[in-house]
Amino acid sequence: MPPLSLSANTVQEALDRADARHWTRNPPRSRRARLAFLLSKNGHDHTALAARLHTTPQALESFGNLPGSQGGDHENSALQQAVEREVIRLWQPRIRRRAHATILHNNGQMMISFRAWLGFTAAAGSSDDPRLRTLTLSLHAPHVEALFSAWHRDAPEQELVTLLSDALSACYFHRNRPQGTTETVRIERIDYLEFYY
Known part of the structure; x- marks a missing residue:
């Protein structure tokens, strides 16, 4: 069998593959x-x-x-x-739950690296032309907790994509914007995605 790849083109699989770093066997x-x-x-x-x-x-x-x-x-x-x-x-579901709990207990930082087609919504309306972006950034604790919680209850992929879109809006696109900024981002399609935690 070939070596395990740690990137994927779905949120669920990318989370699963990131957990591989915490396996004990x-x-x-x-x-x-x-x-x-x-x-x-x-x-x-x-x-x-x-x-x-x-x-x-x-x-x-x-x-x-x-x-x-x-x-x-x-x-x-x-x-x-x-x-x-x-x-x-x-x-190893128990090992993974323990790793997730430890991460959340220690401020819940998570890095992601991805290339995806993103759509944007602003006060003037939505972009009908998704743009390909390649980004590496840190997600903050509330969004990490939301992703882990959804994973533990086997949430559908579309819910995971929505949660990650919300995280991108808050942790990247709004970080230097005034409070009350209404722009949001939605992930239209993932080319590759890798989580680091």
Whole structure:
């Protein structure tokens, strides 16, 4: 398996990958071991896991060379990426909660680096032409807490994007503006995103 990338193009996956810095043990690396881990989290139900990964039980068997499979060496990069994302999402939840609590206890600072298409809303109206921006900045405690809280309750991606958009508005676009500034920013599409904490 290739080395773990720490950036992603969704907020949920970027948070999951940032948590990897706090793991005390590495997750399984082989396809068979990863599928065994995911099956243990899905009641050993191949059909439920296949649905979660947007594939079929037969494709899972082939991918992991599970008993009764044919063609276990068949390469499926999309499925491989889906399996990796799911393993990262589920690995060491207690360690991650402890890391999040420690970060919040210590002023809740979080750095982000991203490239995304941003839309803007101001008193005069909205921009219909999202602009590609590349930024690295620090998010402050209330926004970090909101992102962690949403992650812990498995909030949908759109909610996470909205929370991150609010954080960008407050921590970057409003930092040198007068109080009561009405401009807001919304993330239209993420090219890459990485959290550091």
